[in-house]
């Protein structure tokens with residue numbers, strides 16, 4: 001990123017909007033507001049050991065998971081910023097039981113709703129590894145001028161208008177996808193702006209890394225285990241064995257997968273047939289980004305993640321996501337064994 005050619009995210013989205021004369025600019029404004037929330041969360045993350053923001057908050061969320069202080073901080077920040085902006089009619093979050101409808105005059109007439117995982121990778125907060133915020137933007141299906149309804153938040157991933165994440169890593173980046181493609185913006189700390197650093201991101205068709213919690217192997221079925229054996233098997237021509245990398249923070253594992261290629265898997269297992277990750281604010285936005293970058297995302301039956309019809313806000317789904325060829329290969333193992341069983 002050369003200083004003389006800095007393109008801020010705002011400039012970029014304005015340029016993109018101009019390609020569509022009928023566009024209102026509302027989506028650009030919404031992305032800017034999510035970026036603003038990201039900058040505020042980033043400020044806390046950067047001084048996490050110095051202020052009282054590490055550790056547990058003392059409550060559990062709707063899924064029975066311990067909330068960390070930063071989970072709560074990030075959630076409150078996003079809720080307040082999106083409430084005060086004029087483009088968002090309501091939100092749903094990993095940390096809230098139900099969706100929230102913003103009922104002021106402006107929000108009532110807003111056409112977008114946002115779903116988010118305010119802080120992804122909670123288990124990494126206290127050990128200073130990369131964490132992130134994941135978001136998904138839909139056009140509401142409920143009537144303008146009325147409160148949002150559950151239907152707004154239970155849309156298929158196919159309906160996404162935009163999705164992205166902010167990663168608080170060695171630098172802070174915001175990556176978002178629309179149907180036009182995927183672009184990444186690095187936070188320039190001296191001017192406090194996200195600036196275009198990764199234009200037109202593409203996920204390589206094939207990679208050399210598989211990413212899964214291998215410690216759970218004892219619970220995996222035969223198909224999954226034989227795919228893992230395939231990843232570890234030596235085959236020089238095909239570039240195997242693959243390397244295994246697993247941070248345990250979906251944002252960080254997916255950011256690497258998007259840039260370097262590879263496959264990220266959180267499968268169903270004997271104890272949790274639907275796996276752990278949530279469809280609406282983790283897997284759908286990541287699937288939308290990866291598809292827009294040329295990759296693929298399916299569940300354990302090979303069904304495209306974006307085609308799944310959600311029935312509950314916090315539903316979980318097994319996920320195989322990343323380089324197209326690697327996801328297709330994994331399905332050969334997983335689906336064959338399922339049929340045999």
Ligand SMILES: O=P(O)(O)OC[C@H]1O[C@](O)(COP(=O)(O)O)[C@@H](O)[C@@H]1O
Pocket residue numbers: 065094117119120121122123213248249250251276
């Ligand atoms: O510790 P496990 O079971 O491997 O799970 C790791 C996964 O859980 C998550 O941390 C769940 O996200 P949250 O931190 O938002 O609950 C993902 O980011 C990650 O991929």
Ligand SMILES: [Mg+2]
Pocket residue numbers: 117119120121250282
């Ligand atoms: Mg998460």
Ligand SMILES: [Mg+2]
Pocket residue numbers: 071094117118119120121122
């Ligand atoms: Mg979270």
